[in-house]
Amino acid sequence: MAPVNVLMVGTGEYTxxxxxxxGSQSDKKVGVVGLTLFDLRRRGKVGDLSMVGTNGSKFxxxxxxxxxxxxxxxxxxxxxxTAFPTGDVRDPEAYKKAIDALKPGDAITIFxxxxxxFPIALYAIQRKIHVLxxxxxxxxxxxxxxxxxxxxxxxxxxxxEHHKRYDPxxxxxxxxxxxxxxxxxxxxxxxxxxxxxxxxxxxxxKDSDISYYLNSHHVDINASMIPDWRPFKVTxxxxxxxxxxxxxxxxxxxxxxxxxxxxxxxxPSKIGTAVYTASWTAPQKAGVHSNQYFHYMAxxxxxxxxxxxxxYDVTDDNLGALAWYNxxxxxxxxxxxxxxxxxxxxxxISFEKFVDACNLLNQKKVxxxxxxxxxxxxxxxxxxxxxILHAGRVSLDEKRTVEIHKVEGGFLKLV
Numbered sequence: 244m245a246p247v248n249v250l251m252v253g254t255g256e257y258t259x260x261x262x263x264x265x266g267s268q269s270d271k272k273v274g275v276v277g278l279t280l281f282d283l284r285r286r287g288k289v290g291d292l293s294m295v296g297t298n299g300s301k302f303x304x305x306x307x308x309x310x311x312x313x314x315x316x317x318x319x320x321x322x323x324x325t326a327f328p329t330g331d332v333r334d335p336e337a338y339k340k341a342i343d344a345l346k347p348g349d350a351i352t353i354f355x356x357x358x359x360x361f362p363i364a365l366y367a368i369q370r371k372i373h374v375l376x377x378x379x380x381x382x383x384x385x386x387x388x389x390x391x392x393x394x395x396x397x398x399x400x401x402x403x404e405h406h407k408r409y410d411p412x413x414x415x416x417x418x419x420x421x422x423x424x425x426x427x428x429x430x431x432x433x434x435x436x437x438x439x440x441x442x443x444x445x446x447x448x449k450d451s452d453i454s455y456y457l458n459s460h461h462v463d464i465n466a467s468m469i470p471d472w473r474p475f476k477v478t479x480x481x482x483x484x485x486x487x488x489x490x491x492x493x494x495x496x497x498x499x500x501x502x503x504x505x506x507x508x509x510x511p512s513k514i515g516t517a518v519y520t521a522s523w524t525a526p527q528k529a530g531v532h533s534n535q536y537f538h539y540m541a542x543x544x545x546x547x548x549x550x551x552x553x554x555y556d557v558t559d560d561n562l563g564a565l566a567w568y569n570x571x572x573x574x575x576x577x578x579x580x581x582x583x584x585x586x587x588x589x590x591x592i593s594f595e596k597f598v599d600a601c602n603l604l605n606q607k608k609v610x611x612x613x614x615x616x617x618x619x620x621x622x623x624x625x626x627x628x629x630x631i632l633h634a635g636r637v638s639l640d641e642k643r644t645v646e647i648h649k650v651e652g653g654f655l656k657l658v
Contacts, residue, residue, distance in 0.1 A: 246290045247373070247601045250345060251276055251324070252338050252363055253354035254296035254305055255442075257377065261308045262442055263301065273312045275573055276352055279594045281313065281322055282583045288598050295327035295341035297334060302326045318581040338363050347371035348605045350597070352404075357451035361386040364401065368393045373400045373601045375594070378459040379632050380625060382451065387629040388654055391622045400604055400611060402597045405463045405620040405628075409589035409596070411571065413464055416539065416546045420468040424542035426505065429468075429517040431461035431537035434498075434525040440489050447523070448486060448495025454479070454635050457521035458501060459628060461537055463620065465517055466627040468539065469505065472515060473655070474627060476504040477634035478644045485524040498522035501635045530556075531567045630655045 251258050253276075260274035283289040296302075309322040327341035328334045342351065350373040353363050361381045364374050368390065380403045381387045394401045407413050420426075435457065440447055443456075466474075481496030498520065505515040525534060536549040552567040559566065570576075571589060578584030585591050596619060603609040615623050634645040634657050646658040 244602075244606050246288055247598060247605060248291040248345060248349040249280055249289055249293075249598070250341050250349070250351040251280065251292070251294040251354070252341070252351050254294055254301060255354065257354045258294070258352075259305050259309060260312065261301070261305045273309075273316075273575065275590050276354060276594070277309065277322070277324075278313055278573075278583065279591050280352075280598075281320055282317075282586070282591075283595060283598055285320060285582070288595070288602065291325070292323070293325040293327065293341060293344065295338050297337060299326065299328040299330050299332040299334075299337075302329075313583075317577055317583040320583060339366060342367050342370060342372060345370070345372055348601075349373070350375065350601050352594075353377060356446040357382050357455055358446075359450075361390065364390055365393060368397050368399055368401065371397050371399055373402075373597075373604070375402045375404055375597045377404045378463070378625075378628075379403075379455045380622060380629055382455065382633065382636070384626075384630045384633045384655060384657060387622065387626060387633075391626075394622060395611075398611065400597075400600055400614060401622045402600065403463075403620045403622065403625045403628075404593055404597075405460070405625065406572075406590050406593035407460045407464055408467065408620055409592045410550065411589070412548050412550060416548055417464065417468050420539055420541065420546060423539075423544040423546070425507065425513055426469045426472055426515040426539075426541050428515065428540040429461075429465045429519075429537065431458075431465070431518070432520045432522075432534060433457040433460055434522040434534045435532060436525050436527045436529060437485065437489060437523070438527055439523050440486055440491055443523070444491060448492035452481075452496055452499060452636065452639075453521045453523045454496075454499040454501060454519075455632050457523070457533075458499065458519045458635070459632055460535070461519050462501070462503075462631050463625060463628045464537070465519075465539070466631075467618070467620075467624075469515070471509065472505045472507050473649060474503050474631050474634075474647050475506050476644055476646055477631055477638055478502045479635040479638035481639050496639070497524040499635065499639070501631065501638075503631055528564045530565050531569075533569070626655060630657065633657060 258276040328337040352375045481499045485497045486495040500520045503517045507513040531551045539546040573590045574585035
């Protein structure tokens, strides 16, 4: 059976490394999605590739960028793709024509502003297309649950790209946490430098916030550590001033902290507390693109993980600073044959897991229920994360604590 064809929805930094004014200045200079899928095609796991944005005039520059920085670097790696829309056309709904060009059983990846995830994913699901969505899956719990219902109806796989689940340290910590007794406390911090606000200025503070963008990582990790617990109360707090001084929309939070209370499902007397903090106004030359660490404490032990400085630092006169890189996420160095050699990076693995699942489903070698049981970040396995992130936004907007109630069918609702 032919491998799955994939449409990449969104042409920005994460997909191509192109930001509109040139290559990204972050640690994703040649992107993640496109490079990974081009290599998966080379390996025979992916068939035809296509890409859709809202402005066709960007594609000549994107193609030139990909040819120069991927094809010419990795042994002539094929970077060809079909583009939507074509020519100097601007079309916010070009994704519909691009999805219509696929067939049932094909797949899409969605890396677009958070407010667009739901309509794009729903359109694809209703045409029996498998879907990978960058986190957060949706901005509201109601939309998340609606996608689950429609995906079940259409029999398609919907996967949320929570790549930190495949970080070797985080993955091992998740397994060890389940052996340390009852959950008690979790604290996490994740940040990116102020320069990211230039990349995100089109949507920062308007379509989404830093909690949806970065807290989503650690909320998901914590939730996946304690599947027999559920959140019941969320209180959010946000600092302001820096982002708006940099030209972001009025009210844009610099740093958001979520205080979340958890209860054990089979013993309501046991309560756990979690604090998740995320910021996109960290110093420009902090040495790392993403500060990221957490502390997990349980009744029989604790875990501390600092994934910012992985014992690997580089001093470069051109940068004028000491820098800590993360090759465990995306390793961009070629292998000994000159091909892309980053197949062991957890950013790459996240996409490969999705592609493998789509191919197995199309070959009828696995069921959707079996994929849920494997603990993959499917829609059903990320409901708790979606509920916490949505509750945090409501708490900020309405200046109150938000309760999360369990309802019929095992799902959640905000109160």
